[in-house]
Amino acid sequence: MKNLYQQIYPYRFRLTLFTLLCGATLFAVVLFRLRTILSGSDEYAFLLWNIFLAWIPLGFAYAAESFSWNRKTLLLLMPFVALLWLLFFPNAPYILTDLFHLSWKKAGDIPIWFDTLLLLWFAWTGLSLGLISMFMMQNIVRRAFGRITGWLFVLSVGFLASLGIYIGRFLRWNSWDVLFNPRDRFIELLYYSTNPSLQSIMFISIFSALFIFIYITIYTFGLLLQEQIQKT
Numbered sequence: 001m002k003n004l005y006q007q008i009y010p011y012r013f014r015l016t017l018f019t020l021l022c023g024a025t026l027f028a029v030v031l032f033r034l035r036t037i038l039s040g041s042d043e044y045a046f047l048l049w050n051i052f053l054a055w056i057p058l059g060f061a062y063a064a065e066s067f068s069w070n071r072k073t074l075l076l077l078m079p080f081v082a083l084l085w086l087l088f089f090p091n092a093p094y095i096l097t098d099l100f101h102l103s104w105k106k107a108g109d110i111p112i113w114f115d116t117l118l119l120l121w122f123a124w125t126g127l128s129l130g131l132i133s134m135f136m137m138q139n140i141v142r143r144a145f146g147r148i149t150g151w152l153f154v155l156s157v158g159f160l161a162s163l164g165i166y167i168g169r170f171l172r173w174n175s176w177d178v179l180f181n182p183r184d185r186f187i188e189l190l191y192y193s194t195n196p197s198l199q200s201i202m203f204i205s206i207f208s209a210l211f212i213f214i215y216i217t218i219y220t221f222g223l224l225l226q227e228q229i230q231k232t
Contacts, residue, residue: 017132021058024125025051031118039110047098047122053091054126060085061133068140078140085137089157090164092130093211095123097169130161131215155212162207166200 028051036042064081099119102112134157142150167173171192192200 021125021129021132024121024128025055028118028121028125031121035110035114035118043104044101044115044118047095047119050091050095050098051122051126053088054095054129057085057089057092057133058129060088061136064140065136068143082137085133086157086160089130089133090161090168092126092133093161093207094165094168095126097165098123100169127214131218134215135219154215158212158215159204159208161211162204165207166203170199170203 029048032044032047035044060081064078064085067078067081102115102119134154137157138150138154141153167189171188
């Protein structure tokens, strides 16, 4: 038992974080189930699919971190895994836009505060999954190319994720389209890129700023905690 504890101890914070994310996901599912019982409707069932998609980038980030420590896998598999991570990453912060559904006309007599808390719980869990996977990928880039490149990576992904979220929310594409229908999607993307709407410019700009601000704030808070620990 002692040997097991010694093996786990270096990863205690990572395991705690993983347990918290699992617990948050489970609680969100329980809230959804409670709502279906109270309302007799499963109109928010899309939240279950969205939270499942939000877990995928974290899985790819863990795989990428494992590959990054081995030079052979770093060169052979890392680019492929990183591309998959980037492709699915917008699914994590995408759940924030599910707050749009508060404007829906709801089935049953469900109070607005319940739906607000339900959506916020799913949104925060999805965002947390995205932030953690972003931190892991930034750390890989930082080790390989330096601190400045790591932050340029964060800024670039923040913009690309916001673009992906706009495409998913307003154009109704999903990550699978890039894999199974790349030609048509590329032609459409080229059209929308050369003919941007005011809505697309504003949404992508504001969401990029919001996501990057949240990430930097939490990142800085982590450094503050580390600083306090070193002082004690």
